[in-house]
Amino acid sequence: MRTLFPLKPTHKKLHTLPPYSNPSPPPPPPKYFTPTHLNTLINTAIQSKNIKHATQIHTQIITHSYMSLPFLFNNLVTLYAKCGHINRSLKLFSKAHGESKNVITWTSLITQLSHHKKPLQALEFFNQMRSTGVYPNQFTFSAILPACADTVIVHGEQVHSLICKHGYEFDVFVASALVDMYAKCSNMCYAGNVFDEMPERNLVSWNAMIVGFLQNKLYDGAVGFFRKIIRERLGPNQVSFSSVLSACANTGMLDTGKQIHGVAVKQGLITLAYVKNSLMDMYSKCGIFGDAVKLFQTIGDRDVVTWNVMVMGWVQNDNFEKACNYFWVMRREGVSPDEASFSTVLHAAANLAALDQGTLIHDQIIKTGYGRNMCVRSSLITMYEKCGSLADARWVFQESEHRNVVCWTAMISACQHHGHANRVIELFEEMLEEGMKPDYITFVCVLSACGHTGCVEEGFAYFNSMTEIHNMSPGPEHYACMVDLLGRAGRLQEAKKFAESIPIKPNASVWGALLGACRNHGDLEMGIEVAERLFEIEPNNSGNYVLLANMYSHRGRLAEANEVRRLMRVNGLRKETGCSWIDVKNKTFIFTTQDRSHSRTNEIYEMLGQVEELVKKKGYVAETQHAINDVEEYKERSLWYHSEKIALAFGLLTLPIGAPIRIKKNLRTCGDCHTVMKIASEIFDREIIVRDINRFHRFSGGSCSCGDYW
Template structure:
């Protein structure tokens, strides 16, 4: 460790011992700039500048409870110092931030730097959080104090880029400067934590706001919707009804996403009524959310009605309806809609072709699948993603073309992921090909060694092909590794209430009645001549033994 590093650590330790909570936000942020963003050809010079930054900080008593945030800043600084040498070795992979030379001249003439940036259009055209923070650092070098709009803009950048560590440091800035109580800063913090997935912190900040507006309500609802917590979204919406804030189009779009996540058609229809009452149903992004909600909640007719009633359709509208048809196995309708899209000169994107390929996969249209795959690559110049390759593998595999699927994977220009290998494994289980199936399982386990589903599929494949010794070996291996399958869930909505069911769960008080209904259905199916394919009905229980799903 160099002399300069020792000096900085000594100064930081002195700051901690005195429990000072001065404007510490510049410490770690400036360290990240000096030690990571700048070329590390002269680390001693960078560390000397870091010392100058420390010299500008004067000890001041802070607010109670901010010690933990300050400690995180100190730890971040020390970690940055320790990693300086390793960063020097990797300097070729670091992106040098753009020098804001043209804008720096304007900074000295303006009291609010970031508002000037936004007026000049730079920040709107560059959503990279590092570039936004570079402006922030440059502003601080000019001796300007961050104001409400500045911190709000930088927090928005951190949320968009999911830069959690820097965002928490900016939170510390706002707390120290007292700006955290401002509605714009509080809302930006709720939005930042929600986008980064820290819903506990987002909810804590939200509850601490003295004044809540529609943006803060919507940000929190959107965060819970993103994490699939639809019940929490509904509770927040009910609370919002009794507040002074009125939902807007973005609020309703987030609520519709929440209804989609939990499969609640009744609540989705309620939100639809609210959008009509508020006049938001004609907004394109709200209509797109309604199409997706109805489709994923099982009402393809209402999804089609919303699509036909949408006056202004964008590519997302067409994608939503194509995906809806694909989800319901209506491949012909999806392909017809895609041809209509082409007739209207609407340029498809990667998601459009993903829906088209999924439609071909569901109905087994192999030749059409190849046609649209090559059209995507050659005509529309769209690079296929892993999802597109997985669709093609599944399409070939379901059609029994396992050797073609294998060669297709080998010819991929990018490394296949677990989904691609899982698609091939599922197809091998469907057609009883243990040779290619074991090959696919081995590659998938290299990517996900702890995936119990892969072991279950492989054991079922061996059992279906009569290789009971191999199936027993896989079961033994699962027991030795302590792997257990995740229970499957299903749900049904009855009288506006969603009921969830878990495999082998006997805790439901009406368990006996449910088993009786299932047995009655099985008997009725058999009386009509249905013969179950038990070769695909094997699964593993918690003890690692086989159970019969039929």
């Protein structure tokens, strides 16, 4: 029997093998940790921000009786704070013996409290430290000044006095922190005084001044200080460049931005992603987006900031589809989005009214752990609202903890846009009860809601509370809301007097609100006067001409209507073409007035005819005052060629039975289309949601969420 392998080893040497060595196993963890070893573990845990490791290290420190060692205790306090558990740091600090709390311990905790936006607690601990006989050093003062910047300037002034008392006013880092504190308190005069008194100036202090000018929107000052840095040959760094480029971006100083671009090349800093990101942002905001794209393409290692600048650039250029596409390319390249990424791409999805896109982004938000971020949640509320899903917006709001004013305002705005004016007032009152201070936009929504509910007295009460209670000066949008409030109530003379008496020069939104009221109430004489004012303020707005021409036509004054249209032609103005779009199976279909471009045009118009026949049986009568055709026999027919009616017919043909029909329109929906949508929602037992340029109309069971008051 032949064996598969020889029983005796062969003497033939095939090749030489290295001696086999079994790799030694990793050494077991030491049974006895030294303070140095534990300190190394703390530093590693600080980098990873791992709370589980922090508690394990804490246990070992207690086990080995090392809590009395100040350097370990200080680093442990910092570790808990870095892991996001500042309350554990405070608890640990409160239980420590007095001898463990030296100036380093106090400074570490004050630093973390400032960093976690707990300025009052930081100031309280600073005072406690001094009361126990521990004197602050230059690091303590540098730590407490950011907390002063987050409160009121008087705290900063008091700390400034202590700095002088302890002799640290000439320390370059303390002085730089003082400059930063005064700048954040909007007192660049004091910041400049501190800067001028510094015996030596490093780049940190110069940058603090540039950032201060930037924060206070004193952009020329930021550029001026950057030029001084160049003249002094201090060698600007990436902070200097990013700050001054931001100043150029905010003022559209393209030529200056290009010069700074050249300086960055000469200084050898153009290869830094931080500088390139700032240059991209500058070119984008200055209207030279093509140059921003070219820079983007030269960056090899793109970080999340680089991608954010590009996505925001597409949004600023109204290319929302590109913005969404770039976001998904960023994800495919393995770059993790941050809160700015999500907020920007949600803004893009909202403007597209792309609900499917928005829900996919929402999934990413949950997966990446940003679901609790208030900025992101506010953007989610707005996205769902603009995509027509108020129920989802409401769910996001209700699941939000620790709501801030942005979150409240997003929900209030959502209800306002969807015609739930009463709910707007209820939410606003709930917000006030929770001690939240409303902002500029909150009041715009509330005053607009009062206009849509006809609550004139309540509207004036809220308007007066802006100055009397909330110390807020009304702006043009608030005055426009008040004119609209009076105009909708039919009190046109009062509305006109109000517009003429406001402390600022009435802008187009104020007079536009009054012109709309004149149209709604048929006051042609006042409408002519108001339209003349609007022609002077915004001569290129064709909508004002169209509105006046329609008012003339409705009164039968066709000659004057034709004259207004002639003036439009003379001025090179054209009425914007009505356009509606609808999403079916992840594809967007666009229809214009009298559109016959679709491959199923015959079916669409056949369905449109069926809709017309059915709504007439329900009592529909054409509202020909909304037709722009002057020939009487064509007026009613032209109404049925409006883009939203064509989109409705297409939706009835292609969407599943019972599915909501969501239509977006670029203009204000006309009264005739509004009536047809109401009746159609009852006939076909469908929810029809139309988002026009002003608001949402949710048609269901023969009625609209706007209450026919829009």
